C-alpha cells in the first residue's frame with residue numbers, strides 16, 4: 001500500500017457526503033511516528049482514498065485468511081484497539097482513523113505487539129463502508145467515543161445517527177453487533193433512540209450498559225471520566 005501522500009495527510013471531504021464526522025487537524029507526527037508510518041504503513045496500513053476502489057476490499061488477501069471481521073471507526077491513538085485485538089485472535093480488526101498521528105500510533109503498537117489481526121486504514125471510515133465493505137461482511141462495528149459535536153447545529157455531523165446506523169447495520173452479518181460508547185449524556189440518548197428505532201437491531205440490554213470488561217478504558221473516555229462525565233455503552237445485535 002502506498003504511503004499517504006502529503007495531499008491526504010489532511011483527509012479531504014468525502015465525495016458522497018460533504019458532512020465530515022471528524023475534525024480535520026493538521027498536526028505533525030514527530031520523528032518516531034514518522035518512522036512508524038514509513039516502516040509499517042506499507043504492510044499494515046491502507047489509505048481509504050488511495051488504496052480502495054468501488055469494489056469490495058479484499059480482506060482475505062489483506063489478512064491472509066478469512067476470519068470474522070471487526071470494523072472500528074475512529075480508533076484514535078489505538079491503545080484500545082491493540083488490546084482488544086490481542087485478546088481476540090480469531091477475529092480480524094480493521095481500524096479506520098481520519099487523523100494520521102493516530103494511524104501511526106496504532107501501526108507502532110501493532111508492529112511492536114506482533115499482532116497479525118489488525119490493519120489500519122487512514123481516512124473516512126464511512127466512505128470505506130459505503131464503497132468497499134459489502135453487505136453482511138462484518139461481525140462487529142465498534143464506535144467508541146465518537147466526536148460529540150455538542151452544538152445543536154453540528155448534530156448532523158454525528159457519527160451515530162439514523163442514516164449511519166442503517167448503513168452500518170446493513171454491513172453486519174445477522175447476529176453481528178454494533179457497539180457504541182460515549183461520555184456525552186445527550187449523545188447517548190440520541191444513540192439509544194437511533195439504534196432502538198432500527199427494525200433490524202435489538203438491544204442486548206435494557207437501555208444502557210456499563211462498560212463491558214472486554215472494552216478497556218479509552219484515552220478519550222479517561223478524559224471524560226476525569227471531567228466527571230458518565231460513560232454509557234450500547235450494544236445492539238442485528239437480528240434479521
Ligand SMILES: C[S@@+](CC[C@H](N)C(=O)[O-])C[C@H]1O[C@@H](n2cnc3c(N)ncnc32)[C@H](O)[C@@H]1O
Nearest residue numbers: 021022074076097098124125144145218219220
Ligand atoms: C473523540 S476521538 C475518540 C478516539 C478513540 N476511540 C478513543 O476513545 O480514545 C474520535 C475519533 O474518531 C475519528 N473519526 C471521526 N469520524 C471518523 C470517520 N468518519 N472516519 C474515521 N475516523 C473518524 C476522529 O478523527 C477522532 O480521532
